[in-house]
Amino acid sequence: MKASFFRITVLFSVLMLTFSVQSQTNLEKDIENIFRYQPTYGEPYDKKAKIEQLGSTREVRAILLIMLGKYKHAKPSTEESLYLNGATWMLGEMKERQATELLSQMLFDPKTHENVRALAARSLGQIDAEGNKQLLLKALANKDDYFQVRVYAAEALGKTKDAEVLKALENYGREEKDSHVKQQFEKAAQELRGRLRRPR
Numbered sequence: 001m002k003a004s005f006f007r008i009t010v011l012f013s014v015l016m017l018t019f020s021v022q023s024q025t026n027l028e029k030d031i032e033n034i035f036r037y038q039p040t041y042g043e044p045y046d047k048k049a050k051i052e053q054l055g056s057t058r059e060v061r062a063i064l065l066i067m068l069g070k071y072k073h074a075k076p077s078t079e080e081s082l083y084l085n086g087a088t089w090m091l092g093e094m095k096e097r098q099a100t101e102l103l104s105q106m107l108f109d110p111k112t113h114e115n116v117r118a119l120a121a122r123s124l125g126q127i128d129a130e131g132n133k134q135l136l137l138k139a140l141a142n143k144d145d146y147f148q149v150r151v152y153a154a155e156a157l158g159k160t161k162d163a164e165v166l167k168a169l170e171n172y173g174r175e176e177k178d179s180h181v182k183q184q185f186e187k188a189a190q191e192l193r194g195r196l197r198r199p200r
Helices: 002-036 047-052 057-071 079-093 097-107 114-128 133-141 147-157 163-175 179-197
Strands: none
Touching (some): 002 047, 002 057, 057 097, 079 097, 079 114, 097 114, 097 133, 114 133, 133 163, 147 163, 163 179
16 A cells, blocks of 8 residues: 555656656747747837746746746857846846856857847846946957947846945046947036935
């Protein structure tokens, strides 16, 4: 009787594990399909809403984190790069703090494509601009880096409430030669000035 009960218990555990793995695989495929889909011009397609409709937020976040680590060195114009771009962006939208370490590594990783590093800067600001401001200031200070990395770092720093960050934005803005980048630095500085004027 006990042996029979033990076999049933083991069988049930195996079936549950198989179901769990299969469920995760299906969820991962659903996420990949959303990131891979290219809407036609004018077609409304909200990837964030599509992801949020998939069900368990915890499982979705876990798969996005796996994608981040798995594809962080994906080459541009590949399916893997679509998954990486999507995961990097979506984890910021979800304010997933567990992504902070990986995003921080990617921000300064020369093997990670510059467009993805720019998204990493944006997502670090979305997750916790104040907590990540030293990383973002470092990215802002690198004048030789891809301009969009610096623009997104500035945008993220505009969400902080720090007078020293404001000084940095103003200084780099004055030194900047590119008119577009200069404009974005000033925009971030203006937002930060507004935050500093508000009562704590």
